[in-house]
Amino acid sequence: MATTASSLLPRRQPADDQQLLRLFWNRAELKRELERLRRDNERLLDQLRQQENAGLRSRQRLEQLENLLADPLAAANALVHYQLRGVWQLARKHLLRFARELGERQQEREEQLAREHFARLRGNALAAIDNRLAEVERRLRVVQMDLAIVDKQRGCLRGFWNWSRRRALQDQAAAIHAALDGLRLQVADIEAERRLREAEPCPSFPGLSVEARRHINLALIAMAQQLLIHFSRHDVARLARDASAQGLAEAGYGDVMQCQQLTRNIREVMAGADAIDGMAALVRHRAEWLRGQVAYRRDADTVPLAEALAVIPLEPPTLGDSDGEAASLAVNVLGEEYWDLYGILLP
Structure with a gap:
């Protein structure tokens, strides 16, 4: 009777189970996709707000500029202000480019020296290892000859x-034989x-040395002084x-x-700024002169004390010359x- 009743009840087919399982995974996947879309929507809304704020600031600056240009005096002062900022930039x-070029050249030079130094040390170490190997192999040959003599003597004894x-x-x-095993x-x-020593890679470059960074910094200071001399005409540098x-609101250059x-x-x-690129010889000479003038607070410091740079000679004296009458x-x-x-x- 029970068997008959159970046969009459509907049974869940395996296909139904698979369908339920797919629906469950699809639901989980949809939730993940919905969460991703929600995050993307928030990100896009945040970007939109940022763009709107940037647009608002741009419109405000444009309005300020329009109001400024409407006044001939304010417009003239603004023009001078931005031209002076252009000089500064x-x-x-020029200094940033000079620093990059000096750093790249110096790093390439020091990396090459480090590779050569490592190769020299490795060559010396390999030579010492080869000497030890040759000595052990010589002893091995001597012991092998001794063994051959002993074997020959044994063969003669009947x-x-x-x-x-x-x-x-x-x-x-x-x-x-025991000695031979030890020697082998x-x-x-x-x-x-x-093999290990020969395969040892060159260690990574630790960075520019203190002396190299001091050398670069003195060249940069020399370039900065040379730039100031160039732009000192008509007090443009100051x-x-x-x-x-200062901001534009504080600018005031007269009528x-x-x-x-x-x-x-x-x-x-x-108009004469193109001559800056031809200052290499002047900068080198000035940097060499500065090397004898500056001091450092600590041995590890790479930036000199500012006190030694209070005066800029228009023409650096020849090394060893202390002409106090030079224009500066x-x-x-x-x-x-x-x-x-x-x-x-460089720090």
Whole structure:
């Protein structure tokens, strides 16, 4: 009866179970996809808000600029202000490029020296290993010759009356075999040591040395001084420094005529800016002169004390010459941080 009843009840087919399982996994997958879409939506909304804020700030700046340009005096002052900031950025760009070129050249040079030094040390170590190996192999050949002599002597001893002598030679041969095994083991160990030493990679470059960084920094300071000398005409360098530290609202360069004169002065100085790229010899000479003038607080320091840079000679004296009458500028490019020099020097 029970069997009949159970046969009448509907049974769940395996296909139904598989369908339920697929529905379950599809539901979980849909939840994950929904969560991913929600995160993407929030990210896009955040980007949209940022773009809207950026657009609002741009419109505000545009309105401010329009209001500014509507006033001829304010427009003239703004023009001078941004031209001076352009001078500052140009000098800074030259320094950054010079720092990058010096760093790359010095690193390539020091890496090459490090590779040569490592190769020299490895060559010396391999030569020492080869000497040890040659000595052990020489001893091995000598012992092999001794064994051959003993074996020959044993072969010549016939008859029972030579039994004791053969036994002694046999013991001697066993000792020689033990010595040979030890020497062969030494040869194998030394050869393995040689393979390891030969395969040893050159260690990674630890970075520029303190002396190299000092050398680069002095060259950068020399370049900064040379740039200041170039832009010191019409007091453009000082005005550019002031413009870099203040906003447009604080800019004030006089009336329209004065601003126009300043614009002409700036253009005159900027017209000769192409000569900056030809300052390499002057910069090298100035850096060599600075090397004898500066001091460092600690042995590990790479930036010199600013006190030694208070005066810039227009023409650096020849090394060893202390001509106090040479024309100079009382400007400290490091202390007054011209061209954002501190941020460019290597630590």
